[in-house]
Amino acid sequence: MKLLVIGGGGREHALVWKLAQSPRVTHLWCAPGNAGTARETLAAGGTVENVAIGAEDLPTLISFARKNRPDLTVVGPDGSLALGIVDTFQAEGLRIWGPNQKAAQFESSKAFSQDFMERYGIPTARSRTFSDPTEARNFCAELGGRCALKADGLALGKGVILSQNLDEAEAAIQQLLVQRAFGEASRQIVVQEFLEGIEISLHALCDGSHVQILPSSQDHKRIGDGDQGPNTGGMGTYSPTPFLSDVAWEQVGHTVLDPWIRGCASEGIDFRGLIYPGVMLTSSGPRVLEFNARWGDPETQVYVTRLENDMVDLLEACLDGSLDRHPLRWSRQASVCVVIAGAGYPGSAERGKVIHGLDEIERLPKVKVFHAGTVLKEGQVITNGGRVLGVTAWDETLTAARDRAYAAVSRICFDGMQFRHDIAVKGIIG
Numbered sequence: 001m002k003l004l005v006i007g008g009g010g011r012e013h014a015l016v017w018k019l020a021q022s023p024r025v026t027h028l029w030c031a032p033g034n035a036g037t038a039r040e041t042l043a044a045g046g047t048v049e050n051v052a053i054g055a056e057d058l059p060t061l062i063s064f065a066r067k068n069r070p071d072l073t074v075v076g077p078d079g080s081l082a083l084g085i086v087d088t089f090q091a092e093g094l095r096i097w098g099p100n101q102k103a104a105q106f107e108s109s110k111a112f113s114q115d116f117m118e119r120y121g122i123p124t125a126r127s128r129t130f131s132d133p134t135e136a137r138n139f140c141a142e143l144g145g146r147c148a149l150k151a152d153g154l155a156l157g158k159g160v161i162l163s164q165n166l167d168e169a170e171a172a173i174q175q176l177l178v179q180r181a182f183g184e185a186s187r188q189i190v191v192q193e194f195l196e197g198i199e200i201s202l203h204a205l206c207d208g209s210h211v212q213i214l215p216s217s218q219d220h221k222r223i224g225d226g227d228q229g230p231n232t233g234g235m236g237t238y239s240p241t242p243f244l245s246d247v248a249w250e251q252v253g254h255t256v257l258d259p260w261i262r263g264c265a266s267e268g269i270d271f272r273g274l275i276y277p278g279v280m281l282t283s284s285g286p287r288v289l290e291f292n293a294r295w296g297d298p299e300t301q302v303y304v305t306r307l308e309n310d311m312v313d314l315l316e317a318c319l320d321g322s323l324d325r326h327p328l329r330w331s332r333q334a335s336v337c338v339v340i341a342g343a344g345y346p347g348s349a350e351r352g353k354v355i356h357g358l359d360e361i362e363r364l365p366k367v368k369v370f371h372a373g374t375v376l377k378e379g380q381v382i383t384n385g386g387r388v389l390g391v392t393a394w395d396e397t398l399t400a401a402r403d404r405a406y407a408a409v410s411r412i413c414f415d416g417m418q419f420r421h422d423i424a425v426k427g428i429i430g
């Protein structure tokens with residue numbers, strides 16, 4: 001079977017690595033991929049082939065697919081989904097995994113998601129949507145100035161501002177609604193009450209009518225140790241988390257996803273892909289902060305190292321509506337991913353630095369380095385983005401997995417590299 005994976009970050013390298021293990025896969029392209037995807041080999045023989053086409057360049061992707069006829073295309077990034085890549089491929093008779101444009105609205109419009117949650121009784125923060133700055137300000141005042149102010153549309157993970165008082169809330173309204181910091185994406189904003197609690201990542205595969213909930217994981221969004229500094233795309237993850245038992249975790253999943261899937265059915269939303277609600281475990285129960293309509297990055301890196309099913313089978317089950325007949329199987333081992341970023345991240349990061357130590361790590365057991373912003377140049381692996389690598393390790397306990405991941409991180413070196421030193425610590429102490 002021939003596969004095409006769309007995207008070139010850490011998530012896509014993780015998906016490629018797992019898909020390449022399926023004996024069913026005889027050819028795998030990744031567009032555009034990175035230096036890590038280019039090094040992967042298939043269990044069935046052969047190597048993964050990078051194709052130099054951007055993940056959002058739909059016309060070129062379509063003409064590549066028309067010519068090469070992949071049996072299945074797998075979409076990683078939210079941007080491609082929001083552009084309607086799934087609808088475009090389907091219109092050409094090409095099989096593709098991921099939500100269509102209507103279903104991808106759960107991520108591409110926070111206002112849509114918020115209204116949907118209210119219509120179907122999905123627990124979320126108290127919230128309203130605004131295009132008028134004065135009305136937004138009045139609501140922030142009602143909330144005592146402690147709010148989350150969010151651009152409605154996609155904003156590269158940077159469209160959320162947290163305020164602690166009314167002055168900060170006003171500054172955020174100015175930036176988002178008045179100065180239109182994110183262009184059309186901040187024509188409207190969602191204002192939520194500020195929630196306290198433990199934030200976790202809920203992931204579930206969905207085939208249009210059934211959901212299969214993945215184990216718990218937790219991201220670390222801030223750049224600095226101790227959750228200090230600005231938000232990033234995610235600086236590290238681990239799975240499972242110790243905050244809830246497996247049974248309580250399933251309950252959280254059902255509390256959110258049972259009304260969600262009922263709502264999808266009644267609105268004619270055919271969601272086939274992965275739904276990822278960001279959830280705050282508050283003292284009065286779980287509350288959804290936002291929905292993503294794709295695999296988390298770096299959550300995927302820890303999930304693929306624990307998943308025992310053939311991933312091709314699972315993705316196909318999402319498309320043919322048979323997910324209920326494919327129970328997910330997980331290794332009992334814990335997995336930890338530590339992201340290494342370039343200098344300057346989450347602002348504009350330095351690029352073009354030579355990365356040392358990768359070959360040595362390939363020989364270590366229970367460790368996998370997933371590439372994100374990397375490129376091959378004259379035989380060397382060079383940095384080419386903000387988040388550069390996701391060093392992932394697994395072991396019997398979270399502590400052992402964490403030690404293994406950091407031992408591997410210590411062997412990697414490039415100019416200006418930065419990483420958090422406390423990934424998974426909350427899970428060990430907590």
Ligand code: AMP
Pocket residue numbers: 125147148150157160162192193194195196199221231278289290
């Ligand atoms: P989002 O992209 O909506 O998940 O927001 C980015 C980050 O902002 C989240 O991962 C949370 O850490 C934080 N956040 C979002 N909404 C809230 C909220 N209502 N209360 C507190 N923190 C929030």
Ligand code: GLY
Pocket residue numbers: 157219233234292295296297298299
């Ligand atoms: N882990 C954060 C995200 O994928 O949005």
